[in-house]
Amino acid sequence: MNLTTRFTRNWTPGIDASVVAGFALVSILAQGQTSIHITVSDPRPLVMAAERLEQLSGIPINYEDVRYENLAEMEDVTDKVTRPEQRAMAARVFGAPGARIIVPAGGELSILAQLDPATGKITDVLGPLNALLAAHQSKGLPGVYAIESLNGAFFITPSQVRNARGSLVPARSVLATPVNLPFARRTAAESLQLILDEVSKESGFKLGMGMVPVNALIQTETALGAAGEPARDIIARLLASVASAANGAGRPSPAISYQLLFSPRLRYYIFNARITPRRRRGGQPRVAFVLHHHDRARVGDQEVGPADAQPRLQELPG
Numbered sequence: 391m392n393l394t395t396r397f398t399r400n401w402t403p404g405i406d407a408s409v410v411a412g413f414a415l416v417s418i419l420a421q422g423q424t425s426i427h428i429t430v431s432d433p434r435p436l437v438m439a440a441e442r443l444e445q446l447s448g449i450p451i452n453y454e455d456v457r458y459e460n461l462a463e464m465e466d467v468t469d470k471v472t473r474p475e476q477r478a479m480a481a482r483v484f485g486a487p488g489a490r491i492i493v494p495a496g497g498e499l500s501i502l503a504q505l506d507p508a509t510g511k512i513t514d515v516l517g518p519l520n521a522l523l524a525a526h527q528s529k530g531l532p533g534v535y536a537i538e539s540l541n542g543a544f545f546i547t548p549s550q551v552r553n554a555r556g557s558l559v560p561a562r563s564v565l566a567t568p569v570n571l572p573f574a575r576r577t578a579a580e581s582l583q584l585i586l587d588e589v590s591k592e593s594g595f596k597l598g599m600g601m602v603p604v605n606a607l608i609q610t611e612t613a614l615g616a617a618g619e620p621a622r623d624i625i626a627r628l629l630a631s632v633a634s635a636a637n638g639a640g641r642p643s644p645a646i647s648y649q650l651l652f653s654p655r656l657r658y659y660i661f662n663a664r665i666t667p668r669r670r671r672g673g674q675p676r677v678a679f680v681l682h683h684h685d686r687a688r689v690g691d692q693e694v695g696p697a698d699a700q701p702r703l704q705e706l707p708g
Contacts, residue, residue, distance in 0.1 A: 424504060424505060424507060425502055425503065425504050425505060426446070426502070426503050426505055427500060427501070427502055428442050428443075428500065428501050428502075428503060428518075429498065429499070429500040430442065430498065430499050430500075431496070431497070431498040432496050433465070433467075433493040433494045433495070433496035434455075434493075434494055434496055434651070435496050435497060435498060435499040435526070435531065436453070436499070436522065436523075436526050436531070436533075436535065436546065437453050437649055437651075439499050439501060439522050440453055440519075440522070440546060441664075443503065443512060443515060443518055443519065443522075444645055444647060444666050445666050446503065446505070446510075446511060446512045447511055447512040447515045448511065448645050448666065449515050449542065449543065449544065449645060450542075450543040450544070450626075450629070450633075450645040450646060450647040450666075451515070451519070451543070451544045451545075451546065451647055452543060452544065452545045452546065452622075452626070452647045452648050452649070453545075453546045453647075453648070453649045453650065454545075454546065454547055454548060454563055454564070454565055454622075454649075454650040455494075455533070455548070455650060455651050455652035455659070456532065456533035456534075456535075456548040456550075456551040456561045456652070457548075457551060457561065457564075457595075457652050457657075458494060458532055458533075458551070458652060458654040459551055459552065459553050459554050460532075460551075460552040460553065460554055460556060461554070462495070462552075462556070463494060463495050463532035463552060464492050464493070464494060464495055464654045464655075465492070465493055465494070465495040465496075466490050466491070466492055467491050467492075467493050468489075468490045468491045471491060472491070477489075490655070491655075492653075492654045492655040493654065494532045494654060495531075495532060496531065496532075497529055497531055499522065499525050499526060499529070499531075500525070501518050501521045501522050501525060502518070502521070503517075503518040504517075515544065516537070516539075516544070519537050519544060519546070520537065523535050523536075523537060523546070532551075532552065533548060533549075533550070533551055533552075533561070534548075534549045534550035534551070534558065534561075535547060535548060535549055536548075536549040540623060540626055541626065541627075541630065543626055543630075543647070545622065545626075547563045547565075547566075547622075548561035548562070548563050549561060563622065564589060564593050564595055564597070564621075564650070564659065565589065565620065565621045565622035565625070565650060566620050566621070566622060567588075567589045567592050567593045567620065567621050568592070568618040568619065568620060568621075569585055569588045569589060569592070569616055569618075569619060569620070569621045569624055570588065570616060570617055570618060571584060571585065571588065571614065571615050571616040571619075571624065572615060573613070573614070573615025574613070574614070574615065575611060575612070575613045576611070576612065576614065577607065577608055577609075577610065577611055577612075578606070578607040578608075578610040578611070578612055578628055578629075578631065578632050579602075579604070579607035579608045581612060581614050581628055582599075582602075582607060582625070582628060582661075583599065585621055585624055585625060585628070586598070586599065586661055588621070589621045595657070595658060595659060596658035596659065597650070597658070597659045597660075597661055598658065598659065598660050598661065599660075599661055600651070600660035600661055600662040601662045601663075601664075602661070602662065602663040603632075603646070603663060603664070603665050606632050606635075606636055606646075606665065607632060607663075609635075610631065610632045610635040610636075612628060612631045612632075614627070614628060614631075625648060629646040629647070629648065629663065630646070632646055633645065633646045633665075636665070644665045644666060644667045645665070645666040646663060646664070646665050646666075647663065647664060647666070648661060648662065648663045648664075649661075649662045649663075649664070650662075
């Protein structure tokens with residue numbers, strides 16, 4: 391049986407539409423099906439499709455943006471995602487008259503994934519990921535990406551970017567930056583902040599904390615250190631330890647992955663992380679399974695949750 395699903399990102403006024411956004415995971419599974427068509431439409435369709443694959447497989451799929459350089463690959467969505475009174479409030483309260491929200495010029499992607507009829511899970515993640523990257527490139531969407539794997543997780547990393555003159559040039563992953571981290575016992579939140587700070591210092595690009603599972607990071611203590619190790623590898627190790635600590639009795643560990651998103655206008659990164667619960671082995675597929683997840687975000691120097699973030703409007707990275 392084949393099944394087609396379509397996913398479209400909904401904008402949320404008051405939250406940065408480009409790099410700090412909640413997400414909705416929607417998967418529709420049917421008993422006995424063997425394949426599923428996943429169609430996504432978003433400024434970053436690669437990210438959205440990877441979220442779907444992660445939810446359907448339980449395997450962490452991490453993502454890092456290219457550093458957008460070509461104006462033709464950016465879109466001003468200010469008037470689409472804000473109302474005139476919100477823009478007026480931004481000018482009055484935050485002193486940002488004429489501030490614009492700029493996002494990657496995205497589009498639509500569609501891939502086919504095979505499912506295990508007994509579990510409803512994707513039987514091969516690498517195949518759909520390769521198909522996803524090929525479709526992304528064939529449509530001329532911003533950036534060319536590669537897939538890497540480490541310790542059971544996948545990483546979508548920058549490979550090429552279109553420069554201001556329109557030519558594709560090699561792109562370097564900012565999370566490939568070597569990091570030195572003194573060995574110590576800390577909370578996962580403290581270790582993550584130290585890693586991001588170190589990458590910011592060594593790379594010259596700011597990496598800010600965005601939407602992350604705050605409670606899980608604060609409640610998990612780890613003994614962690616590194617000497618000249620790529621930041622990506624340390625973060626993957628750190629998130630794996632958080633996932634292991636979150637494993638309750640009789641429950642499989644959740645998948646925890648990150649999305650490092652680059653602001654085309656403000657020229658810095660926001661680090662988001664998300665938890666995808668793993669279903670128990672042998673669990674029955676569900677029909678119309680919908681998970682809406684919102685975690686905490688930062689507005690300026692203030693950490694806020696979705697309830698108090700909703701009415702806010704600020705010129706955040708975009």
